[in-house]
Amino acid sequence: TKNWGELKVTEPPVQGRKVKKGDILLQLDLEKIKQRLDLLNSDLSMIDLDRQILSTEVKLSETLAPMKKKELDRVENYVKQDFERFKNIDLPYEKKAAAMSLKSYHDSLAYATEELNQLKKMYEADDLTEETEEIILQRTENQVERSKFLLEGAIKRNKEFNDVVVPREVIAIEDAYDRKKLSMSTIRKILPVELKKKKLELQKLEEERSKLLRVRKELEFDVKQMSPHSPATGILYWGTFKRGKWSGTSNFE
Numbered sequence: 117t118k119n120w121g122e123l124k125v126t127e128p129p130v131q132g133r134k135v136k137k138g139d140i141l142l143q144l145d146l147e148k149i150k151q152r153l154d155l156l157n158s159d160l161s162m163i164d165l166d167r168q169i170l171s172t173e174v175k176l177s178e179t180l181a182p183m184k185k186k187e188l189d190r191v192e193n194y195v196k197q198d199f200e201r202f203k204n205i206d207l208p209y210e211k212k213a214a215a216m217s218l219k220s221y222h223d224s225l226a227y228a229t230e231e232l233n234q235l236k237k238m239y240e241a242d243d244l245t246e247e248t249e250e251i252i253l254q255r256t257e258n259q260v261e262r263s264k265f266l267l268e269g270a271i272k273r274n275k276e277f278n279d280v281v282v283p284r285e286v287i288a289i290e291d292a293y294d295r296k297k298l299s300m301s302t303i304r305k306i307l308p309v310e311l312k313k314k315k316l317e318l319q320k321l322e323e324e325r326s327k328l329l330r331v332r333k334e335l336e337f338d339v340k341q342m343s344p345h346s347p348a349t350g351i352l353y354w355g356t357f358k359r360g361k362w363s364g365t366s367n368f369e
Contacts, residue, residue, distance in 0.1 A: 122148060123342070129354050135346040144342040149335060156332045163325045170318045177311045184307060192300045199293040207286070214277045221270035225263035232256045
């Protein structure tokens with residue numbers, strides 16, 4: 117045998133038995149070698165399925181590679197554009213809007229204060245202040261106090277915006293930009309490596325398949341060898357001649 121080493125005789129040859137051409141001369145236990153062949157065939161079937169799947173994945177990866185590259189280029193360009201737009205347009209506008217909001221509160225207080233001063237001058241010209249005039253003055257004074265309070269809140273929010281919100285937003289945007297750049301760069305490196313890995317796996321499957329096919333061929337040869345047939349019609353004797361002496365259990369007649 118070429119591959120199988122376990123030989124167990126179940127029906128030994130019979131000395132002096134008449135045989136015809138093609139008769140089986142002895143029986144060997146073929147159960148284990150046939151089980152081994154069944155296992156090999158199962159392994160080969162699984163390998164063939166894996167080969168089909170992996171081969172399809174390789175072809176798909178090769179087809180998608182240029183498309184993924186264009187997609188990465190496009191995404192990287194969008195990320196860069198978004199970052200530049202934030203620095204050059206969005207952030208300056210946010211600062212300008214915050215400044216305009218604060219100015220609006222300053223102006224509101226200034227308008228209310230000016231209106232109160234004008235009313236006081238106008239009413240001071242009269243010797244007596246009418247009840248209606250007192251109501252108007254009180255309402256205007258309340259408006260001035262409310263404007264002062266709103267301005268105080270606006271100043272607080274503006275300082276918080278410039279000292280806290282803006283720096284944190286800038287750091288967050290810059291970090292996100294750096295992470296996206298790193299992610300894109302990593303993907304560019306991984307994609308060709310993954311394709312190469314799949315090709316190597318496919319090559320490994322091919323080698324494993326070739327090895328199993330060789331083993332199966334050898335086992336199939338061994339199965340045939342383990343079922344010896346008579347080459348001609350005659351009487352069966354088995355043994356060897358050594359220095360003219362027969363080693364068999366029976367002598368020729």
